[in-house]
Amino acid sequence: MDRNTEKRVEKWAESYQETTVSDELLKETIDEGFKQNLKRKKRTVRNWRSAIAAIIFAFTFIVGVNTSPVFAEQVGKIPGFEHIVELVKWDKGRQAALSHGHFEEIGRTVSHGEVDLTIDGVIRDQYGLVIYHTIETEQPYEQLRLTDVEINSADGEDLPIATLSFGMPSQQDVTTYTEDSEVFFSEPVEQTEFVLKGKVKAEGGLEKEFKVSFEADHQPDPVHYDVNESFKVGTDDYMISEVMVNPLRTEVVVQIPDDSEWALLRFEDLRLLNENGVAWARIQNGVTGSGNWHSNEDGTFSVFLQSNYFETYEELTLALDKMQAVPVDNTYLELDLESEEIVHDPLGAFEKVERYSKSGYRLYLEGDEFRFGPFGQVYDNKGNEISSSSHSYSRDDQMQVLTHSLDDNVTPEMNPIRVNMVFYPNWINEPTQIDLN
Amino acid sequence: MGKKRDEERFINVVQAFRHDLYKTAYAFLKSEEAALEAVQEVTFRAFKKRKQLRETQYTKTWLIRIMINYCQDVLRKNARFVQTVYEDNDREADFSEQLLLDWAIQELDSKEQTLIFLKYFHGYTYTELSHYYGVAEGTLKSRIHVCLEKLRQTLSEKGGYQNGS
Numbered sequence: 001m002d003r004n005t006e007k008r009v010e011k012w013a014e015s016y017q018e019t020t021v022s023d024e025l026l027k028e029t030i031d032e033g034f035k036q037n038l039k040r041k042k043r044t045v046r047n048w049r050s051a052i053a054a055i056i057f058a059f060t061f062i063v064g065v066n067t068s069p070v071f072a073e074q075v076g077k078i079p080g081f082e083h084i085v086e087l088v089k090w091d092k093g094r095q096a097a098l099s100h101g102h103f104e105e106i107g108r109t110v111s112h113g114e115v116d117l118t119i120d121g122v123i124r125d126q127y128g129l130v131i132y133h134t135i136e137t138e139q140p141y142e143q144l145r146l147t148d149v150e151i152n153s154a155d156g157e158d159l160p161i162a163t164l165s166f167g168m169p170s171q172q173d174v175t176t177y178t179e180d181s182e183v184f185f186s187e188p189v190e191q192t193e194f195v196l197k198g199k200v201k202a203e204g205g206l207e208k209e210f211k212v213s214f215e216a217d218h219q220p221d222p223v224h225y226d227v228n229e230s231f232k233v234g235t236d237d238y239m240i241s242e243v244m245v246n247p248l249r250t251e252v253v254v255q256i257p258d259d260s261e262w263a264l265l266r267f268e269d270l271r272l273l274n275e276n277g278v279a280w281a282r283i284q285n286g287v288t289g290s291g292n293w294h295s296n297e298d299g300t301f302s303v304f305l306q307s308n309y310f311e312t313y314e315e316l317t318l319a320l321d322k323m324q325a326v327p328v329d330n331t332y333l334e335l336d337l338e339s340e341e342i343v344h345d346p347l348g349a350f351e352k353v354e355r356y357s358k359s360g361y362r363l364y365l366e367g368d369e370f371r372f373g374p375f376g377q378v379y380d381n382k383g384n385e386i387s388s389s390s391h392s393y394s395r396d397d398q399m400q401v402l403t404h405s406l407d408d409n410v411t412p413e414m415n416p417i418r419v420n421m422v423f424y425p426n427w428i429n430e431p432t433q434i435d436l437n
Numbered sequence: 438m439g440k441k442r443d444e445e446r447f448i449n450v451v452q453a454f455r456h457d458l459y460k461t462a463y464a465f466l467k468s469e470e471a472a473l474e475a476v477q478e479v480t481f482r483a484f485k486k487r488k489q490l491r492e493t494q495y496t497k498t499w500l501i502r503i504m505i506n507y508c509q510d511v512l513r514k515n516a517r518f519v520q521t522v523y524e525d526n527d528r529e530a531d532f533s534e535q536l537l538l539d540w541a542i543q544e545l546d547s548k549e550q551t552l553i554f555l556k557y558f559h560g561y562t563y564t565e566l567s568h569y570y571g572v573a574e575g576t577l578k579s580r581i582h583v584c585l586e587k588l589r590q591t592l593s594e595k596g597g598y599q600n601g602s
Contacts, residue, residue: 005589012538013557016464019456021473026455029473033480034448228488239489255486258506259547299482 102247104216112208114138115200117146120178122216125247126188129216131181131196140173141202146210151183154193154213162186166198184249184304192217222246227318231432233325234262240318240434241300250305252318258299263331265423267303268322273433275315316436326424332376336416337361343416349425351399360405365425367400375404376420386410386417447487451480454497457559458504464539464558465508475511479504498569501559505551512543541591549584556581 102123109118116136123130129151135144149166153159167179181196195213200206223245230237239255252270271279326346334344337355351364373393378386387407394401410417451458455476462475483503490499542553555561555569567574 005585005592008534008538008592009542009553009557009585009588012535012542015535016460016558019460019463021459021463021469023455025473026459026476027452029476030448030451030455030480033477034444034451034484036477036481037484230489237489241485255489257489258486258502299486 102218102220104218106214106216108212108214110210110212112200112210115206115208117198117200117210117212119196119212119214122214123248124216124218126185126190126219126222127246127251128182128184128248129194130248131183131214132178133181133196134176134178135200136176137202137206138175140175141170141204141206142173143169143201143203144174144177144206145169145201146179146181146198147201149181149196149198151181152195152197153189153191154195155191157191159183159189159191160186169202220247225316225436227434227436229434231320231434232430233260233264233323234327234428236260236262238264243318243436245307247307249307252303252305253300254303256299256301260328262325262428263328264323264325265331265421266324267320268324268427270303270305270318270320272305272436273317273319274313277317279319318434318436319432321429321431323428323430324423324426325428326421326426331421331424333363333419333421334416335361335419337410338412338415341416346421346424347426356403357405358409359407360403363402363404365400365402366398367425370400370423370425374402374421374423376422378406378420379418380410380414381416381418382414386414444484447484448480450493450496451483451500454500457497458500461501461504461554461558462508464554465505465512465543467539471511475504475507479507482507495569497559498555498561501554502551505554506547509547509550537592538588541588544591545584545587549580549587552577552580553584553588 103121104124105121106119107121109116114137118134118136120132120134122132131151133146135146137144145168146166149164151159151161151164161183163184164182166181170177181198193213193215195211197209197211200208200210225243225245227240227242230239232238236257238257238260240252241255242253244251244253250272254264256264273279330346332344332346333342333350335341335353336343337353340353340355342350342353349365351366354362354364356362373391375388375391378388380386388404391402391404394403404419458476458479459472462472462479463469466472466475479500483500486503490496542550545553552566555566561569563574563577566577570577
């Protein structure tokens with residue numbers, strides 16, 4: 001044992017043993033820390049969400065549940081609702097919200113030349129709004145859509161927007177097109193008057209700007225479950241700490257263990273089951289709520305499921321089988337674009353990297369199940385950020401191809417670049433069921 | 438046990454270790470304000486995670502580990518700032534022994550730092566640590582030895598500033 005170093009360490013430790021802080025102040029600080037728990041719980045603010053800018057995604061992965069015939073029968077008869085039935089067919093929660101009268105009819109139309117935009121109605125809770133809107137044109141258009149959507153509060157205050165998404169363009173020539181735009185907030189929103197701004201666009205250069213104000217005030221209270229049950233991710237014990245069922249979506253709060261060895265990137269099949277084992281709420285559209293495992297400050301992140309708010313059930317079970325995970329500290333790739341070489345790949349999943357322009361590259365991957373935009377922040381070899389505006393997924397004959405284009409050219413001296421991975425093609429199977437009530 | 442009593446008991450336990458938490462935070466963060474903020478945040482985090490603590494005899498160790506993790510995060514976020522401070526001092530060859538040791542300990546990985554803190558800062562014995570980590574005393578001794586060896590190397594690389602014989 002190196003006694004000399006040990007003595008120095010002992011002296012160092014001694015030098016910190018005397019403190020001048022007031023004991024009273026220290027006691028109060030601890031009480032305050034405890035009160036924070038109550039305060040933060042009340043607000044249920046998830047820190048990570050305020051940190052992310054508005055994330056915009058289109059509904060491209062529509063999977064899941066079919067419309068129940070009874071629902072279609074009931075709601076489809078209401079004039080103007082036919083399109084909306086079509087829109088909610090993949091989301092039982094939305095169907096239930098409509099059936100239970102939580103659709104607030106708005107029916108406000110703004111005309112701009114030959115184009116009308118109508119806000120048909122809204123479903124809302126304290127964390128979000130789903131706005132159904134219809135575009136009508138005199139001439140038929142392909143790729144008709146409402147895009148560049150912004151939602152603001154009518155009182156001019158900023159809304160804490162966490163995610164904003166709007167629908168897909170029409171696939172054929174149409175003169176009427178109904179879609180929905182969704183906005184989710186990072187903390188509860190009290191405002192009831194909103195302004196939607198957006199552009200109606202279509203093929204052939206149609207572009208009209210719209211601004212429509214509307215009111216939506218229906219905000220049922222959430223149902224809260226304290227869970228605190230653990231589940232395994234590799235060697236780690238992760239924990240589901242709470243589940244909050246809001247009308248539009250269900251929030252599952254996951255606690256990351258201290259000194260975690262595995263980064264949980266994504267739940268593939270997290271779902272809520274009723275007493276008959278039927279999945280009621282599941283992850284919607286392959287989007288897990290944008291939180292990722294290390295993006296938060298208090299060691300938690302949230303995953304969002306469809307809501308089962310309006311469903312009555314006797315038992316509720318949270319179930320999961322499959323997750324994407326990689327060893328911690330390994331959630332990045334290092335790529336030398338000059339020599340087209342993969343310098344670091346945590347589990348060697350990618351076959352090769354190919355540069356196709358001064359600022360873009362393609363990654364190749366075997367198999368056929370990884371359809372994600374996995375790219376996070378990119379850095380050059382000195383740690384400077386390189387922003388990136390787009391990525392895409394395609395297939396060639398044998399391989400999956402992930403294309404990533406950066407906003408700046410990558411010069412030879414910037415290599416190797418580091419690309420943080422939000423998703424990664426490695427899966428862990430760990431069937432788990434947690435009873436909630 | 439009632440929820441309220443459970444909460445009260447928890448707060449009393451954290452209160453009992455308040456000075457240990459504060460000292461640990463201060464050793465990392467070097468300001469009263471930052472250390473108090475850390476104590477508040479760690480109380481909050483520990484309360485949220487309290488069900489992860491399986492054996493109450495390890496509450497103190499558990500709290501200290503949460504504190505160390507928190508401080509390491511804070512320092513990581515402020516890395517640029519801390520580095521600047523050290524560089525300036527370096528130029529003047531004016532490291533105090535305490536600062537030098539701080540710096541060397543922060544060069545250790547997170548688990549090694551925790552071990553050094555528990556052993557030397559909080560005075561845990563090898564027997565206690567061996568129960569806590571669930572490994573033999575000999576294994577712990579050799580882990581500590583590795584830590585001290587790393588510290589020795591880091592300290593000597595820093596320019597031959599040696600204290601004592």
